[in-house]
Amino acid sequence: MKGKIGKGNCSFKSKLGLPALLFVVCLFCFLVGFFGSSLFSQDVNGDRPRPRMLHSVSDGSDYDPMPYGEGGDDSISSIPFQVLSWQPRAVYFPKFATAEQCQNIVNTAKPNLKPSTLALRKGETEENTKGIRTSSGVFLSASEDKSGTLDDIEKKIARATMLPRTHGEAFNILRYEIGQRYNSHYDAFNPSEYGPQKSQRVASFLLYLTDVQEGGETMFPFENGSNMDGSYDYQRCIGLKVKPRQDITSWKLSCD
DSSP: OOSSBOOSSSEEEOOBSSOEEEEEEEEOOOOTTGGGSTTSOOOTTOOOOOOOOOOOOSSSSSOOOOOOOTTSOSSOOOOOOEEEEETTEEEEETTOSOHHHHHHHHHHHGGGOEEOOBOOOTTOOTTTTTTSBOOEEEEEOGGGOTTSHHHHHHHHHHHHHTOOGGGBOOEEEEEEOBTOOEEEEOSSOOHHHHOOOSSOOOEEEEEEOSOOSSBOOEEETTGGGTTOSSOOOGGGOOSEEEOOOTTOEEEEEOOO
């Protein structure tokens, strides 16, 4: 598990209008066979896909569950989603957590928050990177949360992404107060810059724990190949913006 998040120029947390908490899960498994799933399949003919019928399955009357393996589920579940972008691949899951679950995470994390740190590249120091990341945060595993909320969220993330729980890091709960930010960065660690890595992040799952009146967006400046002319300035806050709202989540694959 890594206790720091690297920086680069993939996504950007802009200044907040109100204090906010952002809950982040960084996954580092290889997605073998995942791109063949219906969640991310693209229509080779260029036609827009038909809307998916997404709804909760409570009594099992509409569907007949299949036989399942030792690690499988005995019931059918359905999690609504919206594709926000194909490049990078970003997906929005509405109402992923309840307001009570969000507050439980806030209450668990708040007493343990400390100034966020950076993984430093060759030639970088704490002094010359000051101001890049100004939030506070803490890493917590599901086993450390006595309320069981993180355990439930972790299980749901595994279902939504089809990635095993064992492939994820501890949850990184972050707080951005007014004026705080995390400049444009990559979540992954390039070995040529950070040295050999025992594992690598290939996707991030974000859950917003509070609402804000303005600001606080997560930025995807190079969405669909835009702003690639070399003159991009992350402080202009352009590109695809995901505004924080309590209980919404977005899941993004790392950029190439």
